[in-house]
Amino acid sequence: MANLKRHQGGERIILVSVSVQMLENLDAEEFNLLAQSAGAEILAHIHAQRVKPDAKLFIGSGKAEEIAELVAEYEVDLVIFDHALTPAQARNLEYILKCRVVDRNELILDIFAQRARTFEGKLQVELAQLQHLSSRLIRSRGTLDSQKGGIGLRGPGETLLETDRRLLKIRMGQLKAKLDKVRQTRLQGRVARQKAAVPTVSLVGYTNAGKSTLFNVLANSDVYAADQLFATLDPTLRRLSWEGIGTVVLADTVGFVRNLSHSLVESFKATLEETLEATLLLHVIDSSSSEMLEQIEAVEKVLKEIGADVPVLRVYNKIDQSAEDAKIVYSQPNCPERVYVSAHTGQGIELLQQAVHECLMGQIQNFDLTLKPAYGKLRTQLYTLNVIQSEHYDDEGNLHLNVKIAPAKLEQLIRQAHLPLDQILGEKAALFERTLEEFEIKS
Numbered sequence: 001m002a003n004l005k006r007h008q009g010g011e012r013i014i015l016v017s018v019s020v021q022m023l024e025n026l027d028a029e030e031f032n033l034l035a036q037s038a039g040a041e042i043l044a045h046i047h048a049q050r051v052k053p054d055a056k057l058f059i060g061s062g063k064a065e066e067i068a069e070l071v072a073e074y075e076v077d078l079v080i081f082d083h084a085l086t087p088a089q090a091r092n093l094e095y096i097l098k099c100r101v102v103d104r105n106e107l108i109l110d111i112f113a114q115r116a117r118t119f120e121g122k123l124q125v126e127l128a129q130l131q132h133l134s135s136r137l138i139r140s141r142g143t144l145d146s147q148k149g150g151i152g153l154r155g156p157g158e159t160l161l162e163t164d165r166r167l168l169k170i171r172m173g174q175l176k177a178k179l180d181k182v183r184q185t186r187l188q189g190r191v192a193r194q195k196a197a198v199p200t201v202s203l204v205g206y207t208n209a210g211k212s213t214l215f216n217v218l219a220n221s222d223v224y225a226a227d228q229l230f231a232t233l234d235p236t237l238r239r240l241s242w243e244g245i246g247t248v249v250l251a252d253t254v255g256f257v258r259n260l261s262h263s264l265v266e267s268f269k270a271t272l273e274e275t276l277e278a279t280l281l282l283h284v285i286d287s288s289s290s291e292m293l294e295q296i297e298a299v300e301k302v303l304k305e306i307g308a309d310v311p312v313l314r315v316y317n318k319i320d321q322s323a324e325d326a327k328i329v330y331s332q333p334n335c336p337e338r339v340y341v342s343a344h345t346g347q348g349i350e351l352l353q354q355a356v357h358e359c360l361m362g363q364i365q366n367f368d369l370t371l372k373p374a375y376g377k378l379r380t381q382l383y384t385l386n387v388i389q390s391e392h393y394d395d396e397g398n399l400h401l402n403v404k405i406a407p408a409k410l411e412q413l414i415r416q417a418h419l420p421l422d423q424i425l426g427e428k429a430a431l432f433e434r435t436l437e438e439f440e441i442k443s
Contacts, residue, residue: 013078014070015045020053020083027258027291031082031104033208034257038110043074057096058089068097080107105132108257123182127175134168199360200249200277202310204303205284206295207255210317214284214343215252218353243386245357245409251278258298280359281312282352287340288321313359314338315352320345328355365407371399378417385409 015035017028028047035042048063057064058081067079078100079093085103093101102110109132112125203211219238236252281303285296296314303312319326319342326348331337336355341348366389371379379399382388387405394400403410 011040011077012043012075013040013080014043014067014074014076015080015082016059016067017045017047017082018053018059019047019049021051027294028082030258030291034104034107034111035080038107038114040078040080043076044070046070053083056089056092058083058085058093064093064096071097071099078102080104119182123175123179127172127179130168130172130175134165134172199245199279200251201280201282201356201360202251202253202278203282203284204253204299205255205315206286206289206299207257209255209284209286209289209295210343211255211284212252214282214315214317214341215250217343217346217349219250242353242357245360246385248360256299256302258294278308278310280356281308281310282356283312283314285314285316286318287316287324288318311359313355316340317343319347326351334358365405367403367405367407367410369401369403371401373397373399375399375417375419378413378419381413381417 013035015031017031028045032042032045046063046067048059050059054060059067070076071079076099079097079102081093081101081103083103084105085093085101090101090103109125109129112128203215205211215236215238219240238250240248240250242248283296283299285292289295313336316322316324316338319340324340326342327340328336328351329338329340336358339348339352339355341352343349379401382401382403382405385405387403389402389404391399391401
C-alpha cells in the first residue's frame with residue numbers, strides 16, 4: 001500500500017519497508033525520519049510483508065514490478081530499502097526499477113557524511129563509506145571486468161575492478177592510520193585525566209533522545225542540538241566543576257539506532273572509546289517514545305558489542321512530554337538506578353547531579369576533620385569543592401572542620417596529600433574505612 005505525495009524539487013525517493021518474519025522488524029516511522037534527515041523528498045512509502053527475504057530481489061517480483069511502475073510514473077531518482085541488501089540484490093533491483101537503489105546502511109552513512117564537522121568525524125565517515133563500497137564495486141561501472149587497451153597497454157594486466165579495489169585498500173589503510181593517531185591523541189588526554197583522578201561521565205543513548213540538550217544544560221554549553229536523528233555525530237568533551245565532586249569531564253557521543261551494522265560500529269570506534277573509558281555512563285532515554293523499550297534494548301546491544309563494562313545510570317528524559325514526576329529511583333539504599341528529568345524545562349536536573357554524585361562518590365555524609373597548621377593545602381581543596389559547613393581553631397592552632405562530602409572523595413583528597421587518616425578523622429577513621437568498603441562493594 002503506497003501513500004503517494006507529489007513534491008517539487010530535491011531528490012525524489014520512494015521508501016520501501018519490508019516486514020520479514022525471520023528478521024527484526026524496524027520502525028517505519030523512524031525510517032521515514034531517517035530519510036527526512038538526509039534531505040529527501042518522499043513521494044511514497046511502500047509496505048510489504050514476507051516470510052523470508054527473496055534471494056534475488058529481497059522483495060517479491062510482483063512487488064518489484066509495482067514499485068517500478070511508480071518509479072516510472074513519478075520519475076523517481078532513488079529507492080531506499082529499510083533493510084541491508086546484498087550487492088546482488090541491489091544490482092538486480094536497479095535493473096528492474098531503472099533507478100538507484102540504496103539500503104538502510106547507505107542512508108545512515110549519507111546522514112553521517114552530512115553531519116560530520118571535525119577532522120576525526122570526516123575520517124570515520126569516509127572509512128565507513130569505503131568499507132561499504134568495497135563489496136559493491138561491481139555495480140558502480142559496467143566495464144569494471146575489462147582490461148585497459150590501446151598502444152602500449154595491451155597484454156596481461158589488472159582489470160579495472162582489481163585496480164579500484166587496490167586503490168580502495170590503499171585509501172582505507174591511510175584512513176585507519178590517521179584514525180590511529182586520533183586514538184593516540186585521545187589516549188594521552190585520557191591517561192592525563194586518569195592520573196589526575198578526574199572522572200569522565202559519558203552520555204549515551206538512542207538518537208534524538210535529547211543527549212545534546214541535556215549536555216548543554218549540565219555543561220552550560222552550546223553544542224548543536226535539534227529535534228532530528230543524528231543531530232550530533234562528533235564527540236564533544238567539556239571540563240566542568242561540580243559541587244562536592246570537583247573537576248568532571250562530560251562527554252557527548254553519537255546517538256545509536258536499531259539495526260546498526262557491525263562495520264559502522266567498527267568505523268566509529270574512535271568516537272565510542274570515550275564510552276569505553278568513562279567512569280560512569282548516563283544512558284539518556286526518551287521517556288515519551290512509544291518505542292522506548294526497543295530503543296533501550298538497541299543501545300544496550302551496541303554497548304555490549306563494543307565491550308563497554310561501565311556503571312550505567314539511566315536518565316529518563318522528556319518527562320515534560322510523558323507527564324512523569326522528577327525523581328530518583330534506587331535499586332538499593334544509596335545506589336541510584338534511574339533518574340527522571342526534562343532537559344528542555346530543567347526539571348530534575350539537580351536530582352540528576354545528586355544521583356551522579358552518589359554513583360561516583362557515594363552518598364554525601366558529614367565528617368568532623370582536624371587539620372594541623374601544615375595541612376593548609378587540604379583545607380584549600382575542601383573550600384574549592386564548597387563542602388565546608390563550619391570551622392574553628394583550638395588553642396593549639398589546629399583547624400576543626402565540619403564538611404559535607406562523599407567518603408570516596410574525601411579519601412581521594414587525603415591520599416593525594418599523603419596525610420594520615422587517623423590524625424585527620426581521629427576515632428572515626430575505622431568507621432570511615434568501613435563506609436568506603438561498603439561503597440566499593442556497591443560499585
